[in-house]
Amino acid sequence: MKVRFDFVIHWLYAIIWALLGISGFAMVGAKYGWLLNFNYGTADYVHRLSAAAFVLITFISICYEVYRAIKRDDKHLAWFIFGRSGYQLFTFIVSLILIITGALIWICTELEMTVAGFALLVHEYISYIALASIIWHIYMKCHALIWPKKAEAKPNKTQGGGKDATKTMV
Amino acid sequence: MFDKKKLNFWRLTMIFISITVIVLFMLWSTPQAKTNGMMDSSMGNMMKSMHVSNIKIYDLLSSKGNQQQMDEMHKHHANQESIIYKLGFFTTALIFLLLPLIIAGSILLAIVWIK
Numbered sequence: 001m002k003v004r005f006d007f008v009i010h011w012l013y014a015i016i017w018a019l020l021g022i023s024g025f026a027m028v029g030a031k032y033g034w035l036l037n038f039n040y041g042t043a044d045y046v047h048r049l050s051a052a053a054f055v056l057i058t059f060i061s062i063c064y065e066v067y068r069a070i071k072r073d074d075k076h077l078a079w080f081i082f083g084r085s086g087y088q089l090f091t092f093i094v095s096l097i098l099i100i101t102g103a104l105i106w107i108c109t110e111l112e113m114t115v116a117g118f119a120l121l122v123h124e125y126i127s128y129i130a131l132a133s134i135i136w137h138i139y140m141k142c143h144a145l146i147w148p149k150k151a152e153a154k155p156n157k158t159q160g161g162g163k164d165a166t167k168t169m170v
Numbered sequence: 171m172f173d174k175k176k177l178n179f180w181r182l183t184m185i186f187i188s189i190t191v192i193v194l195f196m197l198w199s200t201p202q203a204k205t206n207g208m209m210d211s212s213m214g215n216m217m218k219s220m221h222v223s224n225i226k227i228y229d230l231l232s233s234k235g236n237q238q239q240m241d242e243m244h245k246h247h248a249n250q251e252s253i254i255y256k257l258g259f260f261t262t263a264l265i266f267l268l269l270p271l272i273i274a275g276s277i278l279l280a281i282v283w284i285k
Contacts, residue, residue, distance in 0.1 A: 029212040034197050045254070052261035059268045062275035069282040084283040096276055103269055106262065117221030124214030142179040 006080035009061055013081045016054050017134070023047040024127060051102055057081075058095050087137055094130050098123060 023046040026035035036043045061082050077083070082092040104119035 027213065029216070031212060034194060037197065045257075048261050049257065052264045055265050055268050055272070059272055059275075062272055062279065065279055066275055066282075069279065082279075092276075092279075096272070099269070099272065103265060106265065113221045114225055117217035118225065120217045121214040121222055124212060138182065139176065139179045142177075142182070143175055145178040145182075 004079065005064070006077040009057065009064075010079040010081055013054075013057055013061075016050050016057060019046060019050040020054060021127070021131060023050065025131075028124060048106075051106075054095075055099055058099060087133075090133065094126060094133075097126050098130070101126070 022035050023043040025032040026043040027040055065082055082088050101119040101123040105116050105123060108116035
């Protein structure tokens with residue numbers, strides 16, 4: 001079975017985003033604290049570790065896109081997280097905003113509370129928009145969640161043979 | 171009215187709703203889990219009222235950080251368990267090393283994509 005790079009990156013990004021979402025919203029306030037049983041310490045550690053993984057995946061994806069641009073590869077990668085149009089472009093911009101504001105919160109809580117406060121406000125509201133967009137994204141692309149059916153191993157001569165059977169793969 | 175192609179979405183929705191209801195049900199049955207009064211509003215709204223209520227762009231760019239407060243925070247972080255401190259150092263280093271490269275790559279991609 002050939003595993004595609006864009007497919008792997010997509011699901012790694014999705015898992016890390018889920019971890020960041022759960023730990024992040026659990027830290028936002030008592031309203032969503034129940035997500036991690038009001039354990040803000042654990043939420044903080046999970047969020048910081050997942051954030052590092054998120055930055056790493058974003059970096060790898062950007063490197064891959066730059067490599068494709070140098071190679072003049074214009075092929076559309078359906079599963080890739082970043083791209084020049086549509087939801088891929090939206091994900092790219094939102095990821096950048098979240099990383100930059102996240103880095104400001106990370107460093108500025110020890111230096112400058114005004115900047116940290118402003119970054120936290122933007123970080124939180126962008127997260128709400130991103131979460132809503134993910135629900136919409138899952139709704140639009142839920143047909144991709146159907147597991148591909150294996151074609152019949154033995155070709156059925158009475159019903160047309162093996163070549164047609166492969167067409168039933170989703 | 172009901173789109174059969176979207177059946178997977180509704181299945182996922184039902185799973186998430188069930189998990190949420192179970193978590194909420196289990197939490198409501200544990201009376202010791204009390205919330206802090208200060209955390210009633212979200213963190214962003216708290217920051218809005220405390221630090222961002224009356225700021226100008228100048229305030230975002232100028233540094234008026236309290237050195238004593240900073241030292242105290244650093245001391246607190248240094249006193250954490252060794253593994254947590256090391257993890258904190260590693261993640262901070264990773265993020266701040268990759269951040270300039272991410273920004274540079276994004277600018278490059280923006281130029282290539284707009285072309």
